[in-house]
Each structure stands twice: as C-alpha cells, then as structure tokens.
Amino acid sequence: MILLITVLSKIFIKDRENFSDASVKRKYGLICSLWGMFLNLVLFGAKLAAGAVSGSVAVTADAVHNLTDFLSSVISFLSFLLFGSVPAKKKHKKNIPGENIAGFIIGFILAVTGIRLGEASVHKIINPGEVHFSYISVIILSFSFLVKLYMAYYNGSYGKKLSSPPLKAASADCFCDSLSTVVALGAVMLEQAFSVKADGWGGLLVSLFIFAAGCKSAFDSIKPVLPYKKARKKNLSETVF
Numbered sequence: 001m002i003l004l005i006t007v008l009s010k011i012f013i014k015d016r017e018n019f020s021d022a023s024v025k026r027k028y029g030l031i032c033s034l035w036g037m038f039l040n041l042v043l044f045g046a047k048l049a050a051g052a053v054s055g056s057v058a059v060t061a062d063a064v065h066n067l068t069d070f071l072s073s074v075i076s077f078l079s080f081l082l083f084g085s086v087p088a089k090k091k092h093k094k095n096i097p098g099e100n101i102a103g104f105i106i107g108f109i110l111a112v113t114g115i116r117l118g119e120a121s122v123h124k125i126i127n128p129g130e131v132h133f134s135y136i137s138v139i140i141l142s143f144s145f146l147v148k149l150y151m152a153y154y155n156g157s158y159g160k161k162l163s164s165p166p167l168k169a170a171s172a173d174c175f176c177d178s179l180s181t182v183v184a185l186g187a188v189m190l191e192q193a194f195s196v197k198a199d200g201w202g203g204l205l206v207s208l209f210i211f212a213a214g215c216k217s218a219f220d221s222i223k224p225v226l227p228y229k230k231a232r233k234k235n236l237s238e239t240v241f
C-alpha cells in the first residue's frame with residue numbers, strides 16, 4: 001500500500017529521491033497528508049456506521065476520534081501548503097517554522113486525547129457498563145487497526161526520510177490508535193469469553209501511553225527551534241573552558 005505514495009511521487013515529484021530538497025519535501029508532505037485525510041474520513045464513516053448498527057458507545061467514540069485525526073491531517077496539509085516551500089536553512093532563526101508548529105499541535109492533540117481517554121477509563125473502572133459484542137464492530141475495529149498500522153508505517157517512514165515533525169507526530173498518533181484499537185478489541189473478546197471487565201483498565205494503560213507519546217511528539221517537534229538548546233551549549237562550553 002505504501003506503493004500508492006511511491007506511484008504518486010513518481011507522477012508528481014520530479015526529483016523524487018532528493019529528500020532534502022524543500023519542494024520535493026513539500027510535495028511528499030502534501031501527498032502523505034492528503035492520503036491521511038482520505039483514510040481518516042473513510043475510517044470515520046465506517047466507524048460511525050458500525051457504532052450506529054451495533055449500538056456500541058466505544059465504536060462511536062472511536063469514530064469521533066477519527067474526526068480529530070482528520071483535523072490533524074488537515075493541519076499537516078496546511079503546514080506543507082503554506083510553509084513547505086521555504087527551505088529550512090533559509091528560515092529566519094527567530095521564527096518558529098510552521099512545520100514544527102504543526103507537529104507540536106498534532107502532538108498536543110494526542111496528549112489531550114490521552115487525558116480524555118484516561119478520564120473515560122477511570123469512569124469505566126468505577127461503573128463498568130456492558131460492552132456489546134457484535135461481529136460488525138469486531139470487523140470494523142480489525143480493519144481500522146490494519147489501516148492505522150499502515151498509516152503509522154508510511155508516515156513514520158516518510159517522516160524520517162524528510163525529517164518532518166508533522167509526519168512523525170502523525171505516525172505516533174496512528175500507532176497509538178492501533179494500540180488502543182487492539183486493547184478495545186481484546187476487552188470485547190475477554191468480556192465475551194470470560195465475562196471479565198477489562199475495558200477500563202486496558203483503556204487506562206493505553207491512555208498513559210498515548211499521553212506520553214503525545215508529549216514526546218509535541219516536544220520533539222519544537223525541540224529544534226527552542227532557544228534553550230544554543231544557550232545550553234554556550235553554557236557548557238563556558239563551564240568546560
């Protein structure tokens with residue numbers, strides 16, 4: 001499936017192996033974010049339908065989360081569209097590049113998602129409700145897991161090649177999504193097979209992980225433009241010499 005991006009890059013990007021070139025990077029960024037917008041919309045629709053059919057609150061909540069993921073892709077797309085054409089080295093040092101801000105926002109949204117999932121999980125631990133088992137939601141969740149894993153892979157791979165904060169942050173987000181989907185699936189199965197209520201505890205564990213991943217990608221995104229880095233180096237060299 002990463003093939004699709006390769007094919008599109010062959011059509012639209014002239015010097016497609018030159019990852020350090022600003023306009024090449026911008027085009028890759030636009031393709032990756034557009035593809036992310038499309039996939040997130042598909043997942044949103046599929047989960048909304050599955051949630052309505054099965055009456056599962058968890059699946060519907062997951063659908064809403066995909067809408068925030070869609071927004072993250074839009075932010076990433078806009079950052080490449082508006083700021084992507086400026087080569088990183090020529091940017092004024094005091095201005096924070098748009099791409100870093102986009103990565104920070106995506107990481108921040110992920111951290112907030114972690115907090116909200118944590119709250120919901122604590123509620124579930126206190127009042128464990130019924131988890132409704134339905135084949136349609138298991139199928140949709142498995143499909144979503146695979147799509148998110150694939151998205152984590154291609155965003156991570158291009159994020160590294162292009163050293164792009166929003167793509168790296170999107171990859172972390174997608175990885176967290178596939179993880180929480182697995183836990184949600186596992187909880188449904190456990191409850192179905194052994195009547196064990198694992199939903200809340202599983203959710204709590206995942207929420208901590210998501211919060212940490214969100215904070216990390218937010219920090220990693222703005223780290224290159226933080227002023228303290230230089231100041232620290234200066235201090236270090238002053239103390240050494």
Ligand SMILES: [Zn+2]
Nearest residue numbers: 069173174177
């Ligand atoms: Zn997400």
